Amino acid sequence: MQQPGIAADASSQQQPQQQQQVAAIEQVLHNYIEGTSYNNRPQITKAFHPAADLLLDKEGQAFNKVPVTDYLNMFKLADHGKYNGRIGEILQIDVSGNLATAKVEILIPSRQTRFIDVFLLKYVANQWQIITKAATKEASIQNGVRVLFILSSAHFHGNSTLPAGVSFPEIVHAYQTFKKAGYTVEFVSPKGGAVPLSYINTSDPLHKMYLYDSDLMFALKHTKQATQLQAKDYRAVHYVGGSNAMYGVADNAEISRLVMEIYEQHQGIISAVCHGTAGIVHLKTKDGKYLVDGKRISGYPEDFENKSADYFKQFPFLIKQTIESRNGSFHVGKQSEAYIEVDGRIITGQNYKSSALVAEAIIKQLQAETANN
Template sequence: MFAKKIKDDWKIISKTATNEHSIQHGKRILFIVSNVHFHGTSSLPVGASFSEIVNAYHEFKIAGFTVDFISPEGGAIPLSYINTSNELQKKYLYDADFMHAIANTKKPSDVTANNYKAVHYIGGSSAMYGVANSQPIQNLVMDIYENHNGIISSVCHGTAGIAFLTLRSGEFLVSGKRISGYPDEYENPKKEYYKQFPFKITETIEKHGGDFNYAPRNTPYIEVDGRVVTGQNYLSSALVAKKIIQLIN
């Protein structure tokens, strides 16, 4: 309702509907991102893939989920692969609430495991640094997975984050499971960025007993093995999110 004072009298000049149906249902997803700005000890910039964040985030948002972000250190994170000509990316780049969440990621100690239905490791080459070896993140993720029946997921280089996850039995999470991510074969071993990687994704997954699978370049591809959902690249992000939603529902 809107009123305006006219000649000392308040007059109602319009009415608007304010009661809108909300699709939010209270279920939460946890996105895991890296704080690292550069490849290893080099000056080569690196960041979390904005396209992978947005493609997955949008699917969860329209399905009524709340998405929270954590990083090893909390706070703002570097971003890469931003395309303002992409309609969906542009939409979220100018979404104040979304960008506030990106600029204020939580620390692992700020969140409680039983609040989340799934975790999602975001790619971009920054995912190779600081995430897989973060014990607080590993502990939180395995708490969600083992104690609260949660789902573990990743896309592209985000799969680096699950390579060292260990079950309470001592076995690697990926052991005996079909896994996807950005394959070593598609990297350029002659480039300085790759020389900075602390480990190789395909090699490590297979060393830990996983069955690593992927498709031709620039092709969407996902693997679903129980409550572990993984995708090859940014084109797979929305598919991974949709599969997680299906599993939860």
């Protein structure tokens, strides 16, 4: 019988290889997305195998097979480098040996149009290339505006063996609110990759729907690191709770830098819910003041915690105490009810029941900003 330790070692060796393959395929897809968005034929060419075929829509034909050379000619040389309004997002990648499938969303907000591109890729001559592409088209209200969810990578409370995770209800309630309003949600974590999830209830219809949503699960399995992202791409950030939010987020310099650049240089919104408020306690503005100084803030206070529990003893700091020590004004409602605070471009909520309300407050501000421009 095989020893458990051997199986674990084999798995740990396979995981980095899988991540490397996914990263390589992501680069191919980025060449496709950026190349087609900026009419850049050479960049598009990098993504496709020379013998690739595309199945494109054509009125009166079930299948319109187009060679990649003809597809490239659709992007005029005179328009090279000009942005054409396409916004791309990788939704899924699945690798099986030397083959892979991928799904990409292409939005054209000016036309209220959404394409879903489905690709077959093959590892040929030491590189991944697209060998087939098909697409479907639909009307869409999606506007291409991105909101960045910030999650913790911590699987345990501090240095203990007590499990911890990101609050799944806090993710899905906010996620659905943003998606229904036409916004794109992306995810970042200190370590990148898969994050631990907690408080999943498959008897809850919303939990069940999103637990089996392959696009969301791919995103949560492949969260980005802050160094991979650019502040200009986001209009708001949202720190998600779960008890693991107490660890590794507030003291992550790269996440903090990205968030404050979004807030100060791009006039973005900073939001947090429940234990996610822990992520903002150390943030400082460019003049050296704490972000929470003089602000009305909500979150999950230590007053609501079981202070005799082992998990609580692992907390590196206390949310309410730390915010108040930095001249923040901390506010909550009844423990079992939703409650949020809106103080300019800082929006915070006290518990998971507040997640949708925080998202709605963000959307209200973003829509007002759009209407005023």
